[in-house]
Amino acid sequence: MVVLGQSHVRGFLQRGLDAVLYSSTWLALAALGLTWSTFLFWQVHIPGHLGTMIFTATLFLYNLDSVLPYKHHQPVVPSGRKNWMRAHRQELLVLALGAFVVAAALFFQAGWQTLIGFISHLAAISVLYSLPVLKVHGRWRALRDFPLLKVFLIAYVWAAVTVWIPALYLHRALASPVVLILFARRFLFILALAFVFDIRDYSKDLLTGTRTFPGVFGMRATKLTALAALVGAALLLPPGLTLLCQAVLLLPLALAGGVIWWAEESRSDYYFALLADGVMLVQFVVVWFVSWLGC
Incomplete structure (x- = not known):
């Protein structure tokens, strides 16, 4: 009975972990964390509506990518992640649509229409x-x-x-030296991690003719x-x-x-979903700690 109980607990925990990772919830938390870390640098609390908008917009875009019909007919290398996404395609679509509604409502409620371009x-x-x-x-x-082109698009966005x-929320000029340094540092950091997912998708990209x-x-x-x-990112410390x-x-x-090298x-x-994306959350924790130190 004890063994069966432990097996059920492990199965429950694994299903929960799969749901968090493969529904892009973990990735959306990383986007929120990186945004929050920028506010921490300027010693300003992140507005709740803005953080929620970033989180839900990330959920929408990445789950939309997961449920696109043509992607489910591509030749792919079988994996637990792909199998999970195919098995939960309807749930991911509902999650994407719900996230879009929340992100759009917050966008217009906050009066961001002037930045719609x-x-x-x-x-x-x-x-x-x-x-x-x-x-x-x-x-x-x-x-x-x-x-x-893949990695550069990801890093830029x-x-x-x-x-x-x-920076725009805080009315800081995008061309100011501090903002440019922060942008370049973040761009290089994300670019480095994006290469990891090119490594993960190596066989799939060959099968689909994508040159990475x-x-x-x-x-x-x-x-x-x-x-x-x-x-390059290390040399661009504020x-x-x-x-x-x-x-x-x-x-x-x-x-x-370390994640890249191995x-x-x-x-x-x-390895890819938990560690590579998790490094972005480590970035947030470290910036929070530096902010707490007051330096």
Whole structure:
């Protein structure tokens, strides 16, 4: 009876973990955490409605990507993540639609209509990233299908959402040196992590004809490029920090470096979903700690 009870508990916990990871809830928390860390840098509390809007918008976009009909007919390498998404496709669609309603309501309630042009270009990139609406050489393609473009699109949108939107909310000029440093640092950090998912999707991208860095340059060159991006992020520390706080801020970059170096396509889905995305939450915890130290 004890063994059966432990088995049920393990099964329940695993199902819960799968739901959090593969429904993009974990990823949406990471987006919220990175946005929050930008507010912490300026020693301002994150507005609840803005944080909720970022969280739900991320849920919407990533779950929309998961339920697109054409993606379920692509040749893919079987995995627990893909099997879970296929088995819960209807639930993911409901979650995506519900998240969209909440994000849209908060957007208009907060009076962000004056920034609809800025927000729209990010939304367009995010939707066109997965939706094949461009016809090239007789084949319909999404933005992610263009050679080597995936990682840069991901890094740009995430950096814009988690740095530029807080800056706009606080009425800070996007071209100011501090904002540019924060944006560039966040861009390089996300770029490095995006390469990890190119490694995960190596076989799938080959099957679908998507040319990514691992497919073009090889795994080792991809990892070295990702590590170079982390070095660039490490050199872009905001000014005015003590040596202790500078050292603490390097911790997420070091952890990301380890995740990148040991990334292999054959690793468990949990390695990518839990660790690679989890590094972004570590970034938030570290920035919160630095803010608490007052440096």
